[in-house]
Amino acid sequence: MPFEQSDTQPLWRSMLFVPTNVQKFVDSAPSRGADAYILDLEDSIPVAEKTNARNMVREAAASIARGGADVLVRINRPWRLMVRDIEASVDANVCAFMVPKAADAGHIRAIAEMLDELEAERGLTIGHTRLVAMIETTEAYFQAVEIAQAHTRVVAMNLGSEDFALSAGMLPEEEGLFQPTLHIMLAARAAGVLPLGFVGTIAEYRDTELFQTRAEQAARLGFLGAACIHPLQVDILNQAFTPSEEAVSRARGVIAAYDAAKAEGRGSIEFEGKMIDEPIIQRAENTLARAAKIAARH
Numbered sequence: 001m002p003f004e005q006s007d008t009q010p011l012w013r014s015m016l017f018v019p020t021n022v023q024k025f026v027d028s029a030p031s032r033g034a035d036a037y038i039l040d041l042e043d044s045i046p047v048a049e050k051t052n053a054r055n056m057v058r059e060a061a062a063s064i065a066r067g068g069a070d071v072l073v074r075i076n077r078p079w080r081l082m083v084r085d086i087e088a089s090v091d092a093n094v095c096a097f098m099v100p101k102a103a104d105a106g107h108i109r110a111i112a113e114m115l116d117e118l119e120a121e122r123g124l125t126i127g128h129t130r131l132v133a134m135i136e137t138t139e140a141y142f143q144a145v146e147i148a149q150a151h152t153r154v155v156a157m158n159l160g161s162e163d164f165a166l167s168a169g170m171l172p173e174e175e176g177l178f179q180p181t182l183h184i185m186l187a188a189r190a191a192g193v194l195p196l197g198f199v200g201t202i203a204e205y206r207d208t209e210l211f212q213t214r215a216e217q218a219a220r221l222g223f224l225g226a227a228c229i230h231p232l233q234v235d236i237l238n239q240a241f242t243p244s245e246e247a248v249s250r251a252r253g254v255i256a257a258y259d260a261a262k263a264e265g266r267g268s269i270e271f272e273g274k275m276i277d278e279p280i281i282q283r284a285e286n287t288l289a290r291a292a293k294i295a296a297r298h
Helices: 023-031 047-065 079-089 105-121 144-148 161-168 174-191 208-221 232-240 245-263 278-297
Strands: 014-019 036-040 070-074 096-099 130-135 154-159 226-228
Touching: 014 023, 014 047, 014 232, 023 047, 036 047, 047 070, 047 079, 079 105, 096 105, 105 130, 105 144, 130 144, 144 154, 144 174, 154 174, 161 174, 208 226, 208 232, 226 232, 245 278
Parallel strands: 014 036, 014 226, 036 070, 070 096, 096 130, 130 154
Antiparallel strands: none
């Protein structure tokens, strides 16, 4: 089955970070139009506010989930904080955890073991809480495929550009991030999980034209969605990761030409003056399947 047609994969074109401890941002989140919201317990939360934010997660998740969007939680990396975050956040309204600085496959499996216990205790279906592996160090970069394949709970993967650039000793600029970002996309595809992200740093949000360019590039490169930190970026991501009317129309034309050729017993297929082979047909099928999935969501 082509990757995009899998019913088990979520539709996360846009994923908006929300600081869990800022009530006005939690309250306004459902009106922003994102496919998913990431309640943050990590970078946007000062150390002194970690406990308070953690205590607010489940109520915030319930509030946002009522709007119909998926709710994720970005947990902290140090184990002592991570365990507290996980224990506080396993909930029917939280569909996944963002795992920063995923170290290796063992790291993912250890978290999965904790989730098994907590879901059983709380009457949730085992496997309810999925994992998004964030590759943010050079060490993890070379284990990306193993991390993505570490457990069935892993549903997506991305490159944390700022942290990765720091680990690599380079600036978070497109020149250095292009190859690592593409590598993570390919590793995610190889593992059959969602490739998330774009080439560049998530910290740049004021230049909406640049952000749109990067989002559209990401869609062409094979990514299916990305996270953002400002509401203005949500519509840009939704549009970039939605097949255009032109692309859908062309896909329908390709499929129609293919069906007509089969009906006539012809082995060669032509559409718009070009020969069509199997990869083009599969790409058209993927485009139509994704467009249908997005239409069904709305």
